[in-house]
Amino acid sequence: MKKVKLVLSFAFILFAAVAIVGCASSVSANDTYVTLDINPSVELIVTPKEKVIYANPLNEDAEVLLVDLNLVGLDLDVAIQMIIDTAIELGYIDVDSEETIVSVTAISKDSAIGEKIREQVKAHINNEFKDRALMGRAEDKGFTPDFLVEAEAYGVTPGFLFMAKSVVVVNDEVLLEDALQMTVPELQAILREAKEAQKEVVSALREEFLAARALIFDEYIPQIQALETDLEANAEVIAALEVELAEAEEADKAAIQAELDLALEAKATLEADLEALVTVFHEEFKALRDEFHAQSVVLRAEIREMNQHRKEVNQAKVQEFLNQMQERRQELKEAIDQFQKLRP
Incomplete structure (x- = not known):
């Protein structure tokens, strides 16, 4: 974790x-x-x-x-x-x-x-x-x-x-x-x-979207974790060499400094590799988002059509209900009150 x-x-x-x-x-x-x-x-x-x-x-x-x-x-x-x-x-x-x-x-x-x-x-x-x-x-x-x-x-x-x-x-x-x-x-x-930011993906695409996202995580997270582990180990080496250099005899300092320089170079390389990997990681996420958002635009148009269709299908039934609502309200008021009190 x-x-x-x-x-x-x-x-x-x-x-x-x-x-x-x-x-x-x-x-x-x-x-x-x-x-x-x-x-x-x-x-x-x-x-x-x-x-x-x-x-x-x-x-x-x-x-x-x-x-x-x-x-x-x-x-x-x-x-x-x-x-x-x-x-x-x-x-x-x-x-x-x-x-x-x-x-x-x-x-x-x-x-x-x-x-x-x-x-x-x-x-x-x-x-x-x-x-x-x-x-x-x-x-x-x-x-x-x-x-x-x-x-x-x-x-x-x-x-x-x-x-x-x-x-x-x-x-x-x-x-x-x-x-x-x-x-x-x-x-x-x-x-x-x-x-x-309109980053959400319509529900019909979410499972596919999350599965694609998981593949990206599975590809990049282990690589990033490995680089982070290498950086942690490198930091320990650098710290040890710095202590050794500070306590060393003058005759030994050049060799220790050379080791330290190599460790610092390795650190710079690891950091550059990590930064590059994270950049690619983000770029793949952006491409994934863009792809699914484009599909979402099309689906939202279809959703609006579904909305209109449902309204048309239910129009007569709802209108009849509205016409009778005042009469029903008087008849059912007590029953509704009792029903709602069953579970606050």
Whole structure:
């Protein structure tokens, strides 16, 4: 693990610094990372004043949901209203369903703020269901046993692990092990930077993209690790020779100095080799990103067509629902209240 972190000191630290500094004016330590899972699954970053400053799809259905929605800058309640309305319009929330559950997570560096935002998100969702006379509710997200075991093994909460994995998906230069060492604000900053720079790849391409990325890591990380090991050994030799030179008799100094000069030359060569290798490493990443981003442009056009098609397919059903909504609201108000109280 130490070696991987050393690699990323070359391959990642510049990006991380730029991302975090670049977002410093707009990302606060008190912002909250939120996920809403209806299928579609969406992630948001929300300020303590309940402003949405980041929104991103987590799966292909969410790509369709968000393709023409701009949630950034909206109040949280308005953003949730738009998500629910669009999910209904596209048929992701079935107006004839006996029940709809929206799973929610929220994580903040300040746990009290995170808890407050989570409760507000659930309250806003529940209110939207009530207003539309739909049997639906929000509840805290449950994680699979395997996911809980994985989070425990890493020594983090499931919510934090989920956010760290999201960072790994939207930014191709971050390994999970490094994301887990970061703070909540740092992860949020990288998420926002990735979105603003349009670095994300549409969901349909992500598995292929991550597999291609893994091949690049497999090729270059061992080479970089080997050079770092050689540099560490070289540094020990140089340090020993410098001590030996300082303590040597005058007659021996020339020979020791010659050895030291050779070691210093070897150091310069190793550093140059490492720098060149990291440069190629970055260039291959850039080529990979460019290739998948070009494909993403084409797919986003197809996603917009899917969005329009779903609207047309569900239009009559949704319109009938809207026409009857006021009557349904009166009839179902008490039943919806009871349903939502089953799980706060």
